[in-house]
Amino acid sequence: MTHNFLSPLTGSFAMPAAENPTVAMIEAAYRHHGLDWRYLNCEVAPSALADAVRGARAMGWMGFNCSIPHKVAVIEHLDGLGESARIIGAVNTVVRRGERLIGENTDGKGFVAALAPIVDPAGKRVVLLGAGGAARAVGVEMALAGAAEIAIVNRSAGRGEEVAAIIDANTPAIVRYQPWMSRYVVPEGTDILINATSIGLFPDVEAMPDIDADSLRPDMVVADGIPNPPLTPFLRAAQARGCRTADGLGMLVNQGIVAIRYWTGIDADAAVMRRALLDLGL
Numbered sequence: 001m002t003h004n005f006l007s008p009l010t011g012s013f014a015m016p017a018a019e020n021p022t023v024a025m026i027e028a029a030y031r032h033h034g035l036d037w038r039y040l041n042c043e044v045a046p047s048a049l050a051d052a053v054r055g056a057r058a059m060g061w062m063g064f065n066c067s068i069p070h071k072v073a074v075i076e077h078l079d080g081l082g083e084s085a086r087i088i089g090a091v092n093t094v095v096r097r098g099e100r101l102i103g104e105n106t107d108g109k110g111f112v113a114a115l116a117p118i119v120d121p122a123g124k125r126v127v128l129l130g131a132g133g134a135a136r137a138v139g140v141e142m143a144l145a146g147a148a149e150i151a152i153v154n155r156s157a158g159r160g161e162e163v164a165a166i167i168d169a170n171t172p173a174i175v176r177y178q179p180w181m182s183r184y185v186v187p188e189g190t191d192i193l194i195n196a197t198s199i200g201l202f203p204d205v206e207a208m209p210d211i212d213a214d215s216l217r218p219d220m221v222v223a224d225g226i227p228n229p230p231l232t233p234f235l236r237a238a239q240a241r242g243c244r245t246a247d248g249l250g251m252l253v254n255q256g257i258v259a260i261r262y263w264t265g266i267d268a269d270a271a272v273m274r275r276a277l278l279d280l281g282l
Ligand code: NDP
Pocket: 107, 110, 129, 130, 131, 132, 133, 134, 135, 154, 155, 156, 159, 160, 196, 197, 198, 199, 201, 225, 226, 227, 248, 249, 251, 252, 253, 255
């Protein structure tokens, strides 16, 4: 009997890397689907990024994720970008296509996929809290998925206006920036409200975006990007008002599904991946 001892390699380049749980989720999917693939979680300093990418090329890696602080810096080491990575200006997943390394961004795609069983963004009015990297990816991808109107609500005007300008220049969505000065009243007619700020992330688990909970209505879908903990005070408040909700763990799992599809061509089982993360205590 002949054996193939050469496993296809994937992984992650980040710093810090030790607390990134993605490896557990991706390897659970590889095992579940009988793929003899590996995902290596690598700590890569900014000064070593060029060598790390060269190494991945030399070793024939099938692809890798990039996290903080490499999402923008990696671009100059790649051979091309997918559409949303180009618009967002950041890459979190690199895919080997032939001899080329192509940068993709799965942050927003994962978010839209997690939302899909609950609501189709097409034609919807969206309020997006935040204007950092996650918000930029989510906003662009919601617009590419057909959202009609997007209000970017952010504390700092510069970042908010920048995200609004990017969406406006690259998608048909009607987008505006709204300053977030005091308790935010969600406008009537809003279909989807999204928290893409870092408010509520462990260890600050009782923190909640400053919104007027009374302005949440049962016909709204409310989504949170915070993966840890999955049930945030923001989502609890929305559920108490009768809203349907989507959590940040779903976004994380669906990002992984998109990356695995890019690398291997298979559709990984979301339940297996979510279980792998919950087993870690997320
Ligand atoms: P950034 O640091 O780039 O952006 C943080 C955002 O939160 C900014 O808009 C910032 O506003 C806002 N913010 C932070 N604190 C406050 C506050 N007290 N009041 C009002 N606004 C505030 O972070 P990222 O965009 O990279 O990440 C945001 C979150 O998304 C993180 O918690 C991360 O865990 C999560 N995430 C989840 C993913 C998933 O798969 N579930 C994937 C990627 C990210 P300002 O501009 O005014 O500073």
